[in-house]
Amino acid sequence: MTSASPADTASGTPTVAVLGTGIMGSGMARSLLRSGIPVRVWNRTRSRAEPLATHGATVTDSPEEAVRGADIVLTALNDGGAVAETLTAATPGLRPGQLWLQSSTVGLDATTDLVHRAAGLGLVYLDAPVSGTKQPAEQGTLTVFVSGPSAARATALPVLEAIGRRTVWVGEEPGAATRLKLVANTWVINMVNGVAECLNLAEGLGIDPQLFLDAMKGGPLDTPYLQAKSAAVLSGDLTPSFALSTALKDSRLILEAAEAAGVELDLVAASAERFTRAEAAGHGGQDMIATYYAGRPA
Numbered sequence: 001m002t003s004a005s006p007a008d009t010a011s012g013t014p015t016v017a018v019l020g021t022g023i024m025g026s027g028m029a030r031s032l033l034r035s036g037i038p039v040r041v042w043n044r045t046r047s048r049a050e051p052l053a054t055h056g057a058t059v060t061d062s063p064e065e066a067v068r069g070a071d072i073v074l075t076a077l078n079d080g081g082a083v084a085e086t087l088t089a090a091t092p093g094l095r096p097g098q099l100w101l102q103s104s105t106v107g108l109d110a111t112t113d114l115v116h117r118a119a120g121l122g123l124v125y126l127d128a129p130v131s132g133t134k135q136p137a138e139q140g141t142l143t144v145f146v147s148g149p150s151a152a153r154a155t156a157l158p159v160l161e162a163i164g165r166r167t168v169w170v171g172e173e174p175g176a177a178t179r180l181k182l183v184a185n186t187w188v189i190n191m192v193n194g195v196a197e198c199l200n201l202a203e204g205l206g207i208d209p210q211l212f213l214d215a216m217k218g219g220p221l222d223t224p225y226l227q228a229k230s231a232a233v234l235s236g237d238l239t240p241s242f243a244l245s246t247a248l249k250d251s252r253l254i255l256e257a258a259e260a261a262g263v264e265l266d267l268v269a270a271s272a273e274r275f276t277r278a279e280a281a282g283h284g285g286q287d288m289i290a291t292y293y294a295g296r297p298a
Contacts, residue, residue, distance in 0.1 A: 013037060014071035016159055019063055019086050020104070021049040023240060024130065025076030027137025028103070028163045030055055034140065035162035042066040068093035072159055073123075074101045079249055080110025087117055096122025099155050103128050103144075105181055107253035108260065115174045124152050127174045129181035130164065134241035141165040145184075147176035182257050185250045186268055192247070192288050193271045195229045200295030209234060229289040238286035245284035247291075248275035 013036065018029045021043040029052050032039050039057045042065070043049035049059050060066040067073050067090045077083045083104050100123045102114060111127060118125035126148035136142045144164040146156070149172060160167045170176040202209045213230050216222045232238060251272035258265045274294040283290035 014155065014158060015040065015069065016072045016074055017042070017066040017070035018057075019043075019066060019073065019075045019090065020077040020082075021052060022076065022078070023134050023243070024103070024137045025074075026052060027134060027139075028074065028076060028130075028142075029057055030138055031140035032159065032162045033057060035158070037158060037162055040066045040070055063087075063090035064093035066090070066093070067098070070098070072099045072101060072156070074159065075104055077104045078246065079104070080106035080113065083110070083114060084117065087114070087121075091121065094121055094123065097124065099124045099126065099152055101126050101128045101156060101159060103130050105129050105185065105250055105253065106178070107182070108175060108178060108257050111175045111178045124149065124155075125174055126152055126156055127177040128156075128160075129178055131181065131184050136165075137163070143168060145170055145177040145180045147171045147178075148174050179257070182250075182254050186254050186265065189247060189251055189254070189271045189288075190267045191223075191225060192229060193267075193274055193291055195226055196233075196274070196289060196292040197295055199230060199233055199292055203296075229287075232287060232289050233292050238283075238290050240285065240287040242288050243284065244275055244286055244288045244290045245279055247288040248272060248279055248284070251275060 015038040016032055017040045018025055019042050021029060021041050029039050029041055033055045040060055041049045041052050041057045042060045042063050046059065053059050063086050075083050075086065077086060083102065083106055100118055102125065106114065115125055126146055128144055128146045130142040130144050132142035140163055142164040143166045144160055145168050147170040170180050198212060199209045202212045209230065213227060216226060251268055254268050255265060255272060274291045277294040278291050281293055283293050
């Protein structure tokens with residue numbers, strides 16, 4: 001597979017370089033390929049990118065190789081440090097005017113740094129974190145929060161439509177989308193720990209957790225999230241759709257943003273503490289509902 005020709009770009013089919021093929025990046029890459037968009041992928045551990053070749057992606061050996069000739073660069077990495085390091089490695093292959101969709105959750109300070117780096121390289125930066133986990137990424141049904149220059153919307157549209165069911169345009173200011181993502185993640189992080197604590201208490205009181213789930217089912221307090229995450233714990237299948245260690249990283253970013261804003265987030269602080277205990281017990285690579293183990297007797 002080669003880079004998009006001028007005809008490809010003119011017809012609305014850009015070539016996309018996906019940097020980072022973990023849970024989210026690999027899912028988004030597959031959604032792009034399914035939509036007929038040429039994709040070049042890179043991952044620090046190449047073996048995690050290689051399965052995408054069977055779907056039609058070009059697997060590259062370096063970020064520089066991946067971005068060279070691409071119309072759009074999509075980063076899906078773990079944190080701000082990883083994004084900055086990867087951008088540095090990609091720099092010789094970048095060109096002014098390339099569109100950079102930055103989908104990693106990196107927090108406010110790192111976003112400011114990345115915006116400055118993009119400006120220095122002449123890149124068009126769209127702050128574009130996504131809401132969703134493994135299955136929505138693979139199905140192309142993520143919600144994408146986007147902020148940045150409105151002139152870039154038309155170029156980004158084919159990618160946004162491929163990876164997401166919904167795009168929320170937050171504003172022109174880079175960083176606005178990241179702020180919204182931190183608010184959304186606050187809801188998810190508190191909710192998953194709420195589920196875990198209910199299961200912990202049920203078991204501690206000698207109540208079959210399934211009785212609790214049946215009591216909630218179909219009522220105003222029931223949610224698909226409650227049922228799905230509880231089922232994962234009760235079945236013992238903690239295959240990550242969103243890893244606990246990533247949830248801990250996001251909790252810390254939320255707390256940093258809250259401190260800077262003068263806001264007290266007691267629930268997120270408690271959630272971060274639970275995630276820390278669960279990670280220390282060896283559950284960091286499991287789904288974030290493994291926070292359940294932080295509430296069990298040692």
